[in-house]
Amino acid sequence: MQDLSIKRIVEQKTQELEQRIAKQSRKNEFEADEVGYLASVRAGFEPEGCLRVMEVLGRIPGAEFDTDHPAVPKRIEGIKALMVKYPPKDLTAEGKAKLSKTQPLSYELSRDKVSLKVNSIRGGSAGADIDEMFGD
Known part of the structure; x- marks a missing residue:
């Protein structure tokens, strides 16, 4: 009798845990x-692309039966709400402003003439340090 009671409690707690994990x-x-x-809109990608991805996901057989993921229509609603909360025009301008303040990385051919060394913003190169440590 006691074993049956413990088994029921374990099953109930397991189910509760699984539900909490799925909700999270x-x-x-x-x-x-x-x-x-x-990130994608700040990077200059088309905002509607996020919606199209969800629409494609919704056409995949079985996509709606995954309890760990929100239903695709809810995700589409969420993205549309994000588009209102964070207008694409503002995000694109923000991304362009941040990009305009950056400096491109410089690079050069390594001593082995096969690979490239990317120079850091500090003017050095990890590749140069490795060459000095281990020789070329």
């Missing part, structure tokens, strides 16, 4: 959608 996972997916939207 869905929340994480919404957060990932937001980060992806913000």
Whole structure:
């Protein structure tokens, strides 16, 4: 009798834990959608691309039955809400402003004449340090 009671409690607690994990996972997916939207639009990608990705995902058989992910229509709603909260025009301007303040990395051919050394913003190169440490 006691074993049956313990078994029921374990099953109930396992089910509760699985539900909490699935709920947290869905929340994480919404957060990932937001980060992806913000980063991609700031980088100059078309904002509607995020919506198209979700629409394609919604056509994949079985995509709607994953309990760890929000339903695709909910994700589409979420992205549309993000587009209102963070207008693409503002994000694109923000991305361009940040990009205009950066300096491109410089590079040169390594001593072995086969690979490139990318110079850091400090003017040195990890490749040069490695060459000095181990010889070329």
